[in-house]
Amino acid sequence: MNGNLERRYRRVLRLLPGYYREQWEEDMVAAFLDGWLTGDPEADEYISRVAGPSWAEIASVIGLAARQYLGGASAPRRYFAWGQAIRLAALAVALVHAVFGLDTFVRLAWGHRLFGVPAAPAILGTAPPASLSSAPTAGIWLTAAYAVAGAWIVIYLALLWGRYRAAQVLAALAVVTDLAALLQHQFTGQAAPWGFWSFWVLVDLVPALAMAAFHRDAPPAARRPWLLALPATYFLVAVPQMAIQATSHFFWLPDFSGLCCLLVAIACLAHAPRAWSQRGGDSGVWSLALTLLAAVAAVYRLVSLADYPHNPHLVHVGLAELLILVVAAALVTPDAARTQAAAPHLRAGGRNDKTTARPGKPGRAVPAFSRQSSVLAGALAAVGLVLIVTIFTEHVPPLGPEVPSPGRLAAPIVLQPVLTRAATPAGGCPAGYVTLPAPGDPSPGLCYRRFGTPVAFTYAVVLPGPVRVSAVAVPAGQPAVPGGQPAVGPGQPDSPPPATSGLLIALPFTEQAALTQVTTTAYDSRGALAMTVAGKTWALPRVTAPFTIPQFQIDWPRHQTLQLQHLLVSSG
Amino acid sequence: MTGQAFFVLTALADGPRHGYGIVGEVTELSQGRVRLKIGSLYGVLDRLTAEKLIEPDREEAHDGRLRRYYRLTRHGRLTLAEEAELRAATARVVRARLGLPRAEPAG
Numbered sequence: 001m002n003g004n005l006e007r008r009y010r011r012v013l014r015l016l017p018g019y020y021r022e023q024w025e026e027d028m029v030a031a032f033l034d035g036w037l038t039g040d041p042e043a044d045e046y047i048s049r050v051a052g053p054s055w056a057e058i059a060s061v062i063g064l065a066a067r068q069y070l071g072g073a074s075a076p077r078r079y080f081a082w083g084q085a086i087r088l089a090a091l092a093v094a095l096v097h098a099v100f101g102l103d104t105f106v107r108l109a110w111g112h113r114l115f116g117v118p119a120a121p122a123i124l125g126t127a128p129p130a131s132l133s134s135a136p137t138a139g140i141w142l143t144a145a146y147a148v149a150g151a152w153i154v155i156y157l158a159l160l161w162g163r164y165r166a167a168q169v170l171a172a173l174a175v176v177t178d179l180a181a182l183l184q185h186q187f188t189g190q191a192a193p194w195g196f197w198s199f200w201v202l203v204d205l206v207p208a209l210a211m212a213a214f215h216r217d218a219p220p221a222a223r224r225p226w227l228l229a230l231p232a233t234y235f236l237v238a239v240p241q242m243a244i245q246a247t248s249h250f251f252w253l254p255d256f257s258g259l260c261c262l263l264v265a266i267a268c269l270a271h272a273p274r275a276w277s278q279r280g281g282d283s284g285v286w287s288l289a290l291t292l293l294a295a296v297a298a299v300y301r302l303v304s305l306a307d308y309p310h311n312p313h314l315v316h317v318g319l320a321e322l323l324i325l326v327v328a329a330a331l332v333t334p335d336a337a338r339t340q341a342a343a344p345h346l347r348a349g350g351r352n353d354k355t356t357a358r359p360g361k362p363g364r365a366v367p368a369f370s371r372q373s374s375v376l377a378g379a380l381a382a383v384g385l386v387l388i389v390t391i392f393t394e395h396v397p398p399l400g401p402e403v404p405s406p407g408r409l410a411a412p413i414v415l416q417p418v419l420t421r422a423a424t425p426a427g428g429c430p431a432g433y434v435t436l437p438a439p440g441d442p443s444p445g446l447c448y449r450r451f452g453t454p455v456a457f458t459y460a461v462v463l464p465g466p467v468r469v470s471a472v473a474v475p476a477g478q479p480a481v482p483g484g485q486p487a488v489g490p491g492q493p494d495s496p497p498p499a500t501s502g503l504l505i506a507l508p509f510t511e512q513a514a515l516t517q518v519t520t521t522a523y524d525s526r527g528a529l530a531m532t533v534a535g536k537t538w539a540l541p542r543v544t545a546p547f548t549i550p551q552f553q554i555d556w557p558r559h560q561t562l563q564l565q566h567l568l569v570s571s572g
Numbered sequence: 573m574t575g576q577a578f579f580v581l582t583a584l585a586d587g588p589r590h591g592y593g594i595v596g597e598v599t600e601l602s603q604g605r606v607r608l609k610i611g612s613l614y615g616v617l618d619r620l621t622a623e624k625l626i627e628p629d630r631e632e633a634h635d636g637r638l639r640r641y642y643r644l645t646r647h648g649r650l651t652l653a654e655e656a657e658l659r660a661a662t663a664r665v666v667r668a669r670l671g672l673p674r675a676e677p678a679g
Contacts, residue, residue, distance in 0.1 A: 023618075024617075024618065027591055027614070028591070028611075030590075030591060031595065031610050031613065031614075032592075034590075035595065039635060057611065059609075060609030060610065060612045061610075061611035063615070074618070074619060216574060217619060
């Protein structure tokens with residue numbers, strides 16, 4: 001009589017794990033049918049033919065199923081282990097995000113001299129590619145990137161304080177913002193590298209989805225150790241990174257996916273002895289979490305290798321990172337597999353949990369395994385040590401994306417501060433002022449007067465930009481990027497804005513002071529910079545802040561950029 | 573304690589009820605603000621059972637289906653009373669802060 005309606009509802013209930021259905025299915029079906037059926041056979045016949053579970057009803061079952069599979073404290077052991085492992089993994093990724101968020105703000109503050117010390121050491125302004133999925137240079141996307149960096153710190157803390165809903169909503173916003181930035185980058189600039197997309201999917205989207213495991217049945221995270229992990233990770237990972245960059249060794253830093261591989265590998269090695277000895281009740285859950293993280297890091301590493309199609313060396317480095325990760329993860333995977341295989345119907349702490357032993361008691365083979373694992377861990381640590389030693393004696397090739405070292409320019413770049421004034425209505429300039437070509441400047445028609453000491457730069461890296469792989473990207477936090485505006489002048493009202501193309505000029509580390517000085521002079525007198533190369537002079541837009549890193553980017557219409565590039569690098 | 577759990581416990585305060593009976597009672601108690609879906613209800617019932625706040629009471633056949641009734645345990649009754657006291661105290665503080673007159677004692 002009520003066959004159809006009942007069948008439809010039972011089909012929805014199949015989303016629930018078996019153990020749960022065993023206990024509750026009949027009850028749920030009865031309660032559901034009670035809500036529909038009237039007791040009048042004729043009416044019930046009709047209802048059962050046409051009615052079905054509403055979307056809200058189905059959604060409530062989906063939510064229930066998610067809470068069971070990503071089990072809370074009362075769920076059976078296997079589901080609890082999965083839930084716990086996914087929560088730990090999501091928390092670990094949120095920690096990494098939060099650490100790089102913190103790093104971004106420290107660099108920003110330092111770049112703006114908020115610490116009372118002169119300026120951040122040279123290259124430091126260069127944010128690691130980690131914290132943001134793309135490196136915007138200015139404008140609303142830069143603001144959005146800072147908002148996302150800050151949001152992740154809040155998300156991490158919200159998870160620790162049990163504000164799961166707030167964390168989930170913020171994470172969703174952060175993920176959408178990153179996607180928008182990435183799409184904007186994809187469609188307006190060059191295509192985003194594989195690394196950015198895989199970053200977005202694996203490090204943004206997947207962890208945000210995994211936050212579904214933080215539901216009201218989830219036991220709260222151990223707040224104090226996780227809270228301590230934030231400064232600890234910052235000082236152990238972000239600060240050394242900054243130090244390496246500050247000493248201009250930053251070519252030795254692995255790219256972000258490589259860093260992820262190494263961090264997960266280190267965590268696996270650190271956990272391996274516990275995984276084998278089975279001390280500590282939640283060892284299996286940690287093994288499972290690390291295995292999940294290792295899988296994500298491995299996929300991320302593999303996909304982002306596609307960014308180095310012409311660089312076999314970096315592909316080799318990437319594969320080596322992958323190998324280290326796989327070996328380290330192999331140490332904890334057996335423990336994870338045992339945990340995962342626990343009988344699904346046994347409640348984690350319930351009465352029907354007859355076996356009081358922890359899941360996956362160590363077998364007889366453990367001593368041999370733990371000896372093996374310690375030998376392997378020792379070997380890997382030795383490899384790491386050798387690597388570090390060779391890095392600092394500079395006898396191995398770079399571990400990260402290579403940046404060409406500054407070469408001698410075909411013609412030096414001379415920068416000189418200039419004062420600006422508007423042209424007279426007749427189009428002439430006041431006495432002592434001249435007009436200068438200012439490609440890409442949104443407000444042409446200015447007159448310039450040179451003042452201050454010109455500074456010449458003879459060595460630089462000139463890269464067609466925007467260069468967005470790793471360290472050479474014009475860093476977030478540098479507001480003073482000349483020509484950051486699109487070149488739309490009143491002279492060409494109907495034509496579409498000409499395509500601009502960037503040129504990144506990275507000066508040697510030692511030229512930092514000179515560049516800061518000349519830009520500070522220009523900034524202090526609310527002036528601009530005149531750039532002279534091989535006898536040609538251009539005006540760059542007004543300096544909105546002194547440059548605190550030895551790089552700047554020029555965004556001009558393409559032919560002018562090419563002309564400048566030709567002047568700077570041509571051998572003739 | 574979540575709002576849903578609070579209402580489910582309250583719905584069982586004056587006697588055992590079966591699944592759909594709880595849904596109806598909660599709707600009535602909350603003056604239509606809380607309409608439990610079956611999926612949510614059994615999430616709550618599962619948790620409250622695990623926390624030993626409620627327990628199965630009896631089963632009755634109705635139209636060829638078995639209805640399982642639930643009742644509050646002693647522990648559940650105490651917990652509900654504590655929660656009600658807590659909520660009332662909170663409400664008193666809020667009313668005082670807002671400068672509203674004290675709520676008349678119920679009953």
